[in-house]
Amino acid sequence: xxxxxxxxxxxxxxxxxxxxxxxxxxxxxxxxxxxxxxxxxxxxxxxxxxxxxxxxxxxxxxxxxxxxxxxxxxxxxxxxxxxxxxxxxxxxxxxxxxxxxxxxx
Amino acid sequence: xxxxxxxxxxxxxxxxxxxxxxxxxxxxxxxxxxxxxxxxxxxxxxxxxxxxxxxxxxxxxxxxxxxxxxxxxxxxxxxxxxxxxxxxxxxxxxxxxxxxxxxxxxxxxxxxxxxxxxxxxxxxxxxxxxxxxxxxxxxxxxxxxxxxxxxxxxxxxxxxxxxx
Numbered sequence: 132x133x134x135x136x137x138x139x140x141x142x143x144x145x146x147x148x149x150x151x152x153x154x155x156x157x158x159x160x161x162x163x164x165x166x167x168x169x170x171x172x173x174x175x176x177x178x179x180x181x182x183x184x185x186x187x188x189x190x191x192x193x194x195x196x197x198x199x200x201x202x203x204x205x206x207x208x209x210x211x212x213x214x215x216x217x218x219x220x221x222x223x224x225x226x227x228x229x230x231x232x233x234x235x236x
Numbered sequence: 237x238x239x240x241x242x243x244x245x246x247x248x249x250x251x252x253x254x255x256x257x258x259x260x261x262x263x264x265x266x267x268x269x270x271x272x273x274x275x276x277x278x279x280x281x282x283x284x285x286x287x288x289x290x291x292x293x294x295x296x297x298x299x300x301x302x303x304x305x306x307x308x309x310x311x312x313x314x315x316x317x318x319x320x321x322x323x324x325x326x327x328x329x330x331x332x333x334x335x336x337x338x339x340x341x342x343x344x345x346x347x348x349x350x351x352x353x354x355x356x357x358x359x360x361x362x363x364x365x366x367x368x369x370x371x372x373x374x375x376x377x378x379x380x381x382x383x384x385x386x387x388x389x390x391x392x393x394x395x396x397x398x399x400x
Contacts, residue, residue, distance in 0.1 A: 196340040197271060198350065208353035218273030235268055236340050 137163050147231045149224065153188075156228025164226045168217060173226075177214050180206055181227045194224045194232035246275040246395030248388070253400070254283035256296045256329060256344075260336075262400040263287075263347050270354035277391055278351065279383065281361035285368060288360055288376045293344050297329040345376070352378045357391065359383045 133144040137160050143151035150156055161181060165173050173181070183204040187195040197219060201208050215222040220232050247269050251262040262278065269276040286292045300306055300319035308314050309331065318324060333343070342350060352358055360375055362384045372382065383391065 197267070197354075198340050198342055201350075208350050212270070212354050216273070218271050220268075220271035221273050234340070235264055236342075 145230060147225075149230050150228045153228055161226050161228065164228075168222050168226065170215070170222075170226070174214075176206060176210065177226075179204055180211065180214060180219070180223050184223060184227045184229060188227075188229050193234060194220075194227075194229055196232075196234050196236040198236060244269075244274055244396060246277075248277045248279060248392035248395055248397045250279045250281060250397065250399045251284035251287060252282045254286035254292075254296060255299045256332060257298055258400070259284065259287045259296060259344060260341070262398070263344070263351065264341070265398060265400070266356055267347065267351050267354065270351065270356055275395065276351070276354075276356040277359065277395075278356060279359045279361060279388055281364045285360065285364050285370065287344055288348070288358065288379050289370065289374055290376050291374070293348075293376060296344060297325050298332055300324045300328050348376065348378060357381075359388070359391070361388075 133146075133148070134141050135144055136142075140155075142155045142160070145151045150160075162173060165171075165177070170177070180200065183200060184194050187193075187199070195203070197208065197211070200206070200219070201211060206214070211219050211223075215226075224230070224232055247265070249262045249266050251259055253259065262284075266276045266278050280288045286296060300314070302316065303319065304316060306314040306316070306319060306328070341347070348358065357380050358376075358378055360370075360379050360382045362382050364370075365382055372379075381387075
């Protein structure tokens with residue numbers, strides 16, 4: 132079982148390196164995960180995406196598709212990739228403390 | 237964690253067919269690559285050009301003729317001879333578009349815009365342009381450039397090439 136030390140706590144990770152238990156997540160952990168991924172500061176726009184993803188996940192059990200994310204969050208595709216340059220599927224869901232999205236779109 | 241050196245960093249997807257089912261796999265692969273942070277370039281050639289010809293890209297269809305995997309809505313295999321009946325291709329196309337919309341797969345034009353906005357390059361094949369007597373103005377406005385085979389290999393350097 133992969134684990135990670137974040138802010139003095141040992142946190143379990145899944146096979147993709149995402150948090151195993153959504154309950155372990157909080158905003159400080161998100162900041163640490165972001166820094167590890169090369170995003171030094173989470174702006175309001177990052178939080179908009181992260182919070183939208185978390186809300187969708189809680190309601191539907193999976194992260195939203197990029198299409199829904201961009202249509203409904205107010206962050207368009209170009210900006211989304213500027214915010215999460217290494218890929219929104221890989222990065223945004225990880226920082227949001229969610230498993231990797233199951234969808235292909 | 238997989239070994240860093242085994243990770244795919246870059247792909248070039250060639251789309252050579254112009255039916256709906258010929259075009260979508262390449263679009264899905266490219267978009268999926270960008271979602272994972274993989275660099276992606278798309279090259280349209282031969283009948284795949286239809287997907288980037290402005291007047292045609294919204295009207296791609298499925299071919300019901302000679303498609304041995306075609307099924308009727310209730311799951312039974314469709315005798316290939318039925319594929320020639322008037323309306324069959326448009327019916328099959330409508331059904332597939334409906335199913336894709338349910339899965340949040342965008343129509344071709346919107347999908348290409350999404351892939352372009354995600355940072356992928358969209359290219360047309362020079363030979364196909366000449367062969368079909370096409371000009372730049374016939375193409376979708378999002379096409380970045382028209383390339384020769386040599387240009388294509390330069391753009392694809394260091395990545396995987398996927399032919400669809």
